Amino acid sequence: MNTIQNILIIEDSDVDFDLICWGLQQIGVECPLIRGKTAEEALERLTRLANDPQQASGLPEFILLDIKMPGMGGLGFLKKIGQAEAPLTAIPVIMLSSSSNPADITLSYQLGAAGFLRKPTTLDGYAEKMGEVMKLLFPS
Amino acid sequence: MTVIVTSPKPGVTAPAVSADTVDLGNCDREQIQYIEAIQPHGALLIVEEPSLRIVQYSANLSAFLGLAGAVWHGQTLKQLLGEDSVRELQKTLTGSDLERTYLHLLTLSGPNRHDAAFHLFGNRMDGLLIIELERAVPNPDQKNALSLHTLHNALPLLKRPGKLQDFLQRASDLIKTYTGFERVMIYRFEPDGSGHVIAESREPTLEAYLGLHYPASDIPEPSRRLFQHRATRFLPDVDYQPVPLLPTWAEAGLERPVDLSFSTLRSVSLMYSVYLKNMGVKSTLVMPLLINRNVWGLISCMHHSAPRYLAYPDRIPAELLAGVITQWLREYEDGDYARYRERLQHSLIRQAEQAADQTSLHFAAEAIARLDLLNPFDADGVAVIMQQSLILLGCTPTENQVRQIADWLSQHSHTLYHTECLARDYPPAAEFGEICAGLLAIVLPKASENVILWFRKEYPQEINWAGNPDKPVVQSGEGALRELHPRNSFALWKQITRGRSRNWLVCELDYANELRQTLTDIILQRLKLVGDLNPPPETRQQELDSFFYSAAHDLREPLLGMRNYVQLIHREEAGTLSDKNAKRMDTLLQLTYQMEETLKSLMWFSTTGKEALQLETHKPGDLIREVADMVILAYPRLDIRIEIQSDMPTLPCDAAQVKTIYQNLIRNAVKYNDNETRLIEIGYYPGSGTPVFFVRDNGIGIPAEHHATIFQLFRRLHSSDAYGGGAGAGMTIVQKAIQRHGGHIWLDSTPGRGTTFFFTLTPSPPQGTAS
Numbered sequence: 001m002n003t004i005q006n007i008l009i010i011e012d013s014d015v016d017f018d019l020i021c022w023g024l025q026q027i028g029v030e031c032p033l034i035r036g037k038t039a040e041e042a043l044e045r046l047t048r049l050a051n052d053p054q055q056a057s058g059l060p061e062f063i064l065l066d067i068k069m070p071g072m073g074g075l076g077f078l079k080k081i082g083q084a085e086a087p088l089t090a091i092p093v094i095m096l097s098s099s100s101n102p103a104d105i106t107l108s109y110q111l112g113a114a115g116f117l118r119k120p121t122t123l124d125g126y127a128e129k130m131g132e133v134m135k136l137l138f139p140s
Numbered sequence: 141m142t143v144i145v146t147s148p149k150p151g152v153t154a155p156a157v158s159a160d161t162v163d164l165g166n167c168d169r170e171q172i173q174y175i176e177a178i179q180p181h182g183a184l185l186i187v188e189e190p191s192l193r194i195v196q197y198s199a200n201l202s203a204f205l206g207l208a209g210a211v212w213h214g215q216t217l218k219q220l221l222g223e224d225s226v227r228e229l230q231k232t233l234t235g236s237d238l239e240r241t242y243l244h245l246l247t248l249s250g251p252n253r254h255d256a257a258f259h260l261f262g263n264r265m266d267g268l269l270i271i272e273l274e275r276a277v278p279n280p281d282q283k284n285a286l287s288l289h290t291l292h293n294a295l296p297l298l299k300r301p302g303k304l305q306d307f308l309q310r311a312s313d314l315i316k317t318y319t320g321f322e323r324v325m326i327y328r329f330e331p332d333g334s335g336h337v338i339a340e341s342r343e344p345t346l347e348a349y350l351g352l353h354y355p356a357s358d359i360p361e362p363s364r365r366l367f368q369h370r371a372t373r374f375l376p377d378v379d380y381q382p383v384p385l386l387p388t389w390a391e392a393g394l395e396r397p398v399d400l401s402f403s404t405l406r407s408v409s410l411m412y413s414v415y416l417k418n419m420g421v422k423s424t425l426v427m428p429l430l431i432n433r434n435v436w437g438l439i440s441c442m443h444h445s446a447p448r449y450l451a452y453p454d455r456i457p458a459e460l461l462a463g464v465i466t467q468w469l470r471e472y473e474d475g476d477y478a479r480y481r482e483r484l485q486h487s488l489i490r491q492a493e494q495a496a497d498q499t500s501l502h503f504a505a506e507a508i509a510r511l512d513l514l515n516p517f518d519a520d521g522v523a524v525i526m527q528q529s530l531i532l533l534g535c536t537p538t539e540n541q542v543r544q545i546a547d548w549l550s551q552h553s554h555t556l557y558h559t560e561c562l563a564r565d566y567p568p569a570a571e572f573g574e575i576c577a578g579l580l581a582i583v584l585p586k587a588s589e590n591v592i593l594w595f596r597k598e599y600p601q602e603i604n605w606a607g608n609p610d611k612p613v614v615q616s617g618e619g620a621l622r623e624l625h626p627r628n629s630f631a632l633w634k635q636i637t638r639g640r641s642r643n644w645l646v647c648e649l650d651y652a653n654e655l656r657q658t659l660t661d662i663i664l665q666r667l668k669l670v671g672d673l674n675p676p677p678e679t680r681q682q683e684l685d686s687f688f689y690s691a692a693h694d695l696r697e698p699l700l701g702m703r704n705y706v707q708l709i710h711r712e713e714a715g716t717l718s719d720k721n722a723k724r725m726d727t728l729l730q731l732t733y734q735m736e737e738t739l740k741s742l743m744w745f746s747t748t749g750k751e752a753l754q755l756e757t758h759k760p761g762d763l764i765r766e767v768a769d770m771v772i773l774a775y776p777r778l779d780i781r782i783e784i785q786s787d788m789p790t791l792p793c794d795a796a797q798v799k800t801i802y803q804n805l806i807r808n809a810v811k812y813n814d815n816e817t818r819l820i821e822i823g824y825y826p827g828s829g830t831p832v833f834f835v836r837d838n839g840i841g842i843p844a845e846h847h848a849t850i851f852q853l854f855r856r857l858h859s860s861d862a863y864g865g866g867a868g869a870g871m872t873i874v875q876k877a878i879q880r881h882g883g884h885i886w887l888d889s890t891p892g893r894g895t896t897f898f899f900t901l902t903p904s905p906p907q908g909t910a911s
Contacts, residue, residue: 013697013701015698015701015704015705016701019701019704019708022708098697121700122703122704122707123703123704123707123708123711126704
């Protein structure tokens with residue numbers, strides 16, 4: 001876990017971003033947490049990094065992605081990433097949404113999401129949920 | 141009395157009508173124009189042209205002219221009247237069109253150069269010349285004779301503006317005054333041939349016939365046709381001895397009897413004379429009122445006390461007067477109609493304005509219902525059904541009957557319907573009796589919801605005959621004909637018109653149709669207006685529900701954020717917070733839970749009840765156990781004992797909703813309980829076909845006055861922080877979930893002892909099947 005360069009968190013809600021960070025801290029994640037406030041902003045950053053070999057090492061270890069956001073939103077982002085070039089398609093994306101709509105879940109997996117997790121409703125839930133994320137990505 | 145009836149017209153094989161066989165039913169078969177007889181106050185000749193040879197002549201010819209008896213058949217007019225008279229006659233004949241008209245030809249002195257002179261009248265029929273002779277004697281009763289200057293003076297008085305009825309009354313008064321007849325009646329015919337006495341002037345001692353109606357058979361079609369030809373029918377003495385024509389048509393070598401349609405002297409119908417005799421009439425003079433060759437009506441003059449002979453010069457002013465009346469009649473009739481139409485039109489505009497002033501459909505409908513729809517309209521009653529409300533005015537069937545008519549109308553998609561006999565189209569109307577025979581209805585948009593109906597009584601119910609209806613029928617007359625009497629005619633007419641109303645006029649239909657269009661426009665406009673602003677209630681409820689759901693959903697997210705921050709601060713600053721502020725943070729946390737609870741209830745309400753029930757057969761026992769365990773877990777510090785009956789019945793239900801029901805009931809049983817050990821007993825009674833479930837506790841109980849309030853949304857009996865708080869929606873949710881299953885909930889409670897909630901999850905069996 002310590003080898004994680006950075007994590008990209010695409011989340012429009014300040015509170016939720018804050019709580020996700022808190023949750024990650026609780027389980028011992030210390031790497032830089034980079035925030036994208038919108039899917040567009042995050043996509044632009046990722047594309048810039050991927051196209052510049054000098055900065056390619058700045059690409060995130062994985063992405064935590066909200067669905068409901070202004071603009072293209074989480075599902076739109078997922079679609080763009082799926083159509084992108086090699087280094088970007090390799091980055092795992094985990095959905096973190098308050099949606100329980102089965103269509104959102106199905107579509108997310110169809111678009112290549114590595115996992116779909118419900119946003120916690122309690123504070124402790126955030127720490128637990130981040131633990132699940134790590135287990136999902138790093139089963140060992 | 142000699143029976144003077146038909147030799148039937150060749151080709152028509154109707155049985156001969158005699159006094160014994162004639163009745164009102166075969167009146168139409170009596171072909172009176174072929175009667176070969178005349179009245180004795182004149183003489184008649186039928187001659188060939190141009191020879192002027194006499195073919196037939198009335199048997200009284202010699203006596204009438206004061207000549208010695210002779211056989212005139214085969215002789216010429218010259219031999220009868222003399223060369224001079226015939227020369228004069230021929231001059232007139234060449235200058236006159238006598239086809240289908242009857243003219244005065246000349247006045248001549250007798251063959252013996254007597255003082256007594258004769259009037260000669262004539263017309264041509266079937267290629268023969270028919271000549272009538274009448275004595276030119278002055279009327280001995282001179283004071284009544286109309287002179288031209290009195291007629292001239294009378295006319296401006298006659299033609300005063302006003303109603304047709306008043307005009308005809310003045311006309312009959314005038315004719316009575318100037319002809320000296322004891323009774324003058326003006327009849328009016330309806331399109332169906334029936335008629336009634338519309339005006340009458342009579343000597344006070346005579347029985348009144350004003351308002352009397354009689355069926356079409358009373359003045360049979362042949363007679364009415366004859367009136368189209370002849371201006372006047374004159375019968376000076378009803379007891380006259382008919383004078384036969386000599387020889388008979390067959391003996392005279394004719395193919396058939398000569399048509400005497402245009403003859404004044406022609407003998408009258410047996411029917412007619414018997415009718416008059418039964419009425420006690422001795423003499424009549426009848427003049428038709430013709431409009432466009434149609435017989436509009438008749439002026440009938442009658443004399444009761446004695447026969448009355450009105451000489452030709454005295455009949456001329458009466459006939460002229462009848463002609464003038466005919467001319468003006470139309471004007472008065474049109475005037476009546478125009479005034480009525482104007483009245484309807486005027487009220488239509490006012491009514492439309494009243495309804496159009498209203499901005500909402502509701503008020504427009506109310507305004508329409510309040511319109512004065514009876515006053516301007518010639519109907520006996522009106523019913524207005526507007527937006528479910530019903531208003532009855534005047535003489536109408538009952539509310540229920542009116543609604544049924546409206547339903548019937550809307551089923552037949554009539555927009556404008558009218559009938560004189562509703563029972564013919566709508567058999568149930570037979571039960572309404574005389575109240576409602578005629579119906580005029582307009583159906584406004586939204587079918588049976590908006591209907592206006594005008595009712596008209598049965599026609600006979602409207603009649604106010606001036607005669608005494610209780611007076612026994614006079615039984616004079618002969619054989620089968622004794623029934624011929626106005627009183628019987630009236631009775632027959634009443635029988636024929638039973639269940640029928642007067643006809644609706646064109647202007648009434650126009651009015652109704654225009655009113656329908658105007659009101660339809662107003663209603664549609666209001667509907668559209670209302671539709672734009674206020675969708676139908678179902679849509680409004682749906683929109684409200686979805687608004688509640690998204691509002692609750694969107695409020696919940698920031699609420700969760702707030703709660704998490706509160707927890708975060710509380711946790712990270714645990715050491716630095718003062719006790720007071722630490723407690724405040726706790727309260728803040730509790731408030732978020734309370735608010736979340738309320739939001740959840742809102743979301744539950746806005747979705748549950750809209751989705752279809754997922755009915756599957758469940759063992760409620762399993763569901764209850766699951767819920768009970770959850771509640772016990774939620775209150776780890778309390779001593780809770782939940783006993784669940786082991787043999788709970790299985791039944792089709794929605795598992796999620798049943799869980800909600802028990803979750804709320806058990807939680808309430810735990811919350812509203814001060815006992816050390818909270819006892820909750822869950823079970824059921826088999827009931828009468830429907831199992832009755834119950835949840836019993838040993839809690840604080842609910843006072844009887846609150847038994848209804850507890851089911852109201854967000855109503856709580858205790859302060860929000862007492863007894864563990866809550867949104868105040870639990871029991872409402874329970875009730876709604878139960879109602880969705882078709883069941884119902886009730887309770888039994890003793891304050892301080894405990895409460896038992898009972899409920900069913902299936903509709904109760906219909907009453908009477910319960911054992």
